[in-house]
Amino acid sequence: MVKIGLLILFYFTFPLLIIFLCKKWTVLQKLGTIVLAYLFGLMLGTSGIFPDGSQQYIISLQGRPSIPPAEMVQLVKEGTLSSGDVWANQIADVQNTTQAVILLAFPLLLFSIDIRKWLKYAKKGFISVVLALVAGIVMVTAGFFIWKDSIPESWKLAGMFEGIYTGGTPNFVALKMALNVDPALFVVVNTYDMIVGAFLVLFFITIGPKIFRYILPKFTEEKGIEIEESEIVKETENLEDFSGMLSKRTLLPLLKALGFSIVIFGISFGLSLVLPKLPQMVVIVLSITTLSIAASMFKQINRIEKTFQLGMYLIIVFSLVIASMADLRTMFNIGMVNLILFITWCYFGSLILHLILAKIFRVDADNFLITATAFIFSPPFVPMVANALKNKNVIVTGIAGGIIGYVLGNYFGIALAYFLKGF
Numbered sequence: 001m002v003k004i005g006l007l008i009l010f011y012f013t014f015p016l017l018i019i020f021l022c023k024k025w026t027v028l029q030k031l032g033t034i035v036l037a038y039l040f041g042l043m044l045g046t047s048g049i050f051p052d053g054s055q056q057y058i059i060s061l062q063g064r065p066s067i068p069p070a071e072m073v074q075l076v077k078e079g080t081l082s083s084g085d086v087w088a089n090q091i092a093d094v095q096n097t098t099q100a101v102i103l104l105a106f107p108l109l110l111f112s113i114d115i116r117k118w119l120k121y122a123k124k125g126f127i128s129v130v131l132a133l134v135a136g137i138v139m140v141t142a143g144f145f146i147w148k149d150s151i152p153e154s155w156k157l158a159g160m161f162e163g164i165y166t167g168g169t170p171n172f173v174a175l176k177m178a179l180n181v182d183p184a185l186f187v188v189v190n191t192y193d194m195i196v197g198a199f200l201v202l203f204f205i206t207i208g209p210k211i212f213r214y215i216l217p218k219f220t221e222e223k224g225i226e227i228e229e230s231e232i233v234k235e236t237e238n239l240e241d242f243s244g245m246l247s248k249r250t251l252l253p254l255l256k257a258l259g260f261s262i263v264i265f266g267i268s269f270g271l272s273l274v275l276p277k278l279p280q281m282v283v284i285v286l287s288i289t290t291l292s293i294a295a296s297m298f299k300q301i302n303r304i305e306k307t308f309q310l311g312m313y314l315i316i317v318f319s320l321v322i323a324s325m326a327d328l329r330t331m332f333n334i335g336m337v338n339l340i341l342f343i344t345w346c347y348f349g350s351l352i353l354h355l356i357l358a359k360i361f362r363v364d365a366d367n368f369l370i371t372a373t374a375f376i377f378s379p380p381f382v383p384m385v386a387n388a389l390k391n392k393n394v395i396v397t398g399i400a401g402g403i404i405g406y407v408l409g410n411y412f413g414i415a416l417a418y419f420l421k422g423f
Contacts, residue, residue, distance in 0.1 A: 004090055011098050015316040019242050034169060035194055037316045041323025053088035057081055065096040098321045101314045102173050107261040107292035108311030109170050111301050113403055115293060125397035128371040129404060131357040136165040137416060139349035143342050144420050150338040156181050159417025161346040167409025168378035173318055175413045178285035187326040192343050204373060205388035212365040216358055219366035219391060245306050253304045260301060264291045282414055289410045370394040374402030
């Protein structure tokens with residue numbers, strides 16, 4: 001029991017060390033807290049510290065994440081399983097329970113969003129936002145039909161890919177829970193996503209602007225947002241600032257926000273019991289998303305400081321837990337070639353189709369690139385790409401597009417996944 005307690009303590013305290021290290025060293029800050037959480041988690045999962053359990057234990061799981069305690073006691077008493085299997089099952093139970101923190105993280109991320117304000121600022125890049133959504137759906141769907149027979153449960157991957165292209169990492173991990181994606185498969189997909197993402201960011205801030213400006217019309221400046229722009233940019237840059245969260249002034253309101261998040265989860269869970277014919281996690285995730293957006297409309301909730309950062313902390317916890325459930329020695333055996341081709345198709349295919357549509361609808365190069373950045377990577381990357389464009393005027397449009405992506409990602413991802421499941 002002490003070992004289990006220490007494991008839980010590790011999962012919730014080690015992310016604090018990661019945040020501290022990123023704040024202290026610029027190199028680690030560029031890698032990002034989530035990437036570091038995955039790296040440390042993969043090291044832990046591959047190290048062999050966690051027991052796998054006997055072959056009989058794996059058979060007894062019958063596809064479940066862990067065996068219920070009462071059943072476990074009975075199997076040990078019968079001699080079917082050993083004490084080593086009990087330890088393996090306890091670890092699996094902790095890991096599968098702890099990864100549910102994402103269900104509390106998503107409300108906290110959405111609480112700080114002022115939907116009405118961002119919808120107002122999205123008008124400038126509205127066409128590019130719509131084209132990005134269309135491009136993602138078309139290319140992910142096409143990829144599904146190409147690889148559906150060679151990748152198990154490819155409909156789930158399609159849903160996740162649509163979520164990450166629309167809203168980024170928060171939607172990606174929420175859809176993992178909603179669609180019950182295998183942890184090892186999820187880590188493979190997310191690892192490759194991070195590798196591709198790193199190259200895309202580099203492309204976007206180096207030669208990307210020149211290429212897109214050669215293909216698409218030039219940006220024409222529109223006035224009317226300069227007064228609030230500096231304030232909004234500052235607000236976005238602070239999304240990764242975890243400092244001051246434990247101060248008295250901030251901590252008590254944050255605990256209140258966490259309480260709201262728990263209440264929203266409770267209501268969503270209750271709703272899933274009332275609708276037994278629908279997949280439980282799908283009902284929970286969509287209910288949480290909808291209720292969280294509604295809650296963000298109330299100023300008492302929307303103005304609580306650091307809710308986004310608390311949500312990101314829980315995502316770091318989730319990333320550490322989920323990565324520690326994977327083993328690098330075995331996880332790359334999961335149809336890797338086809339999986340990589342599918343991911344590459346969705347990533348670059350969506351971007352290319354978005355570019356073609358932008359050309360047809362005469363979207364300017366700067367709005368195209370900033371919208372693509374916001375959709376693929378999330379709002380915190382927008383100022384960096386805007387700086388590469390040497391065009392601060394598109395920052396607000398990009399951030400607005402990214403916020404809309406956060407809001408729509410879960411709905412689009414789940415809808416597409418279950419639509420494709422029937423094929």
